[in-house]
Amino acid sequence: MIDRKNYIIRKSVKLSRQVQIIGANIDRAFVVATPVSPKTSLGFIDRFLSTAEAYRIPGAIIWNKADIYDESVRAYIAETKALYEPIGYKVFVASSVSGEGIEELKAEMAGKVNLFSGHSGVGKSSLINYLIPGLNLKTAVLSSQHQKGVHTTTFAEMHSMENGGFIIDTPGIREFGTIDFDTYEVSHFFPDIFAVSKGCKFNNCLHFSEKDCAVKTAVDEGRIAFSRYDSYLSILSGQDSYK
Ligand SMILES: Nc1nc2c(ncn2[C@@H]2O[C@H](COP(=O)(O)OP(=O)(O)OP(=O)(O)O)[C@@H](O)[C@H]2O)c(=O)[nH]1
């Protein structure tokens, strides 16, 4: 590791707080996810993306460990692409083993400050090692018992790329606690829901049990994904975690 090129941001395990403190410097927040080993739920991804919205940081998804996907996992990944890209969240597929998707990611990150977050063990540090040859960040195998990460990265650190970009590696996070959203503001951080909500009868509609709710109609008609609505309701109801 070349010390002079590294900038320690802060010690923390909660993404929301990290973003708060270094938010002004971040051009894009990537949630690094894996469909298996360990599994990242769409609920977790939606909490991440809505938090990024709250800080006005463009969010994106990186599905890592593509080298171990079978046909059915590939099909699932394609579905998530069809779900998230129309909302405005790019979906990347990558592998720090086969190198799949790496060039595309590099191009995307050039000249920008990029944050990598996600569960422990999804391969954030491994990906960064591949994106910045010679960096040698510490990585570790999953726990054999639970196939979960072992919290190898312990503080957020920024690394410079050859193309003028920067990547901030962060410690793995277990779950998102309730973010301090105002109840009526939650839908503002779900662009797909917000766009439709203009058609609701009541302008203070929470899209829960109100009459003539355009959001609920859109969910029923499949124009808003049920998983997104479910994530919205979960945040609205103030659950501490959502898996
Ligand atoms: N098959 C496969 N394994 C990978 C890939 N990327 C990372 N891994 C493995 O996943 C495990 C965890 O990788 P890390 O890079 O330490 O994960 P991390 O997200 O940085 O984890 P924390 O620092 O604990 O948050 C290691 O055993 C890696 O070798 C990948 O693309 N494919």
Ligand SMILES: [Mg+2]
């Ligand atoms: Mg790490």
Ligand SMILES: [Zn+2]
């Ligand atoms: Zn409504």
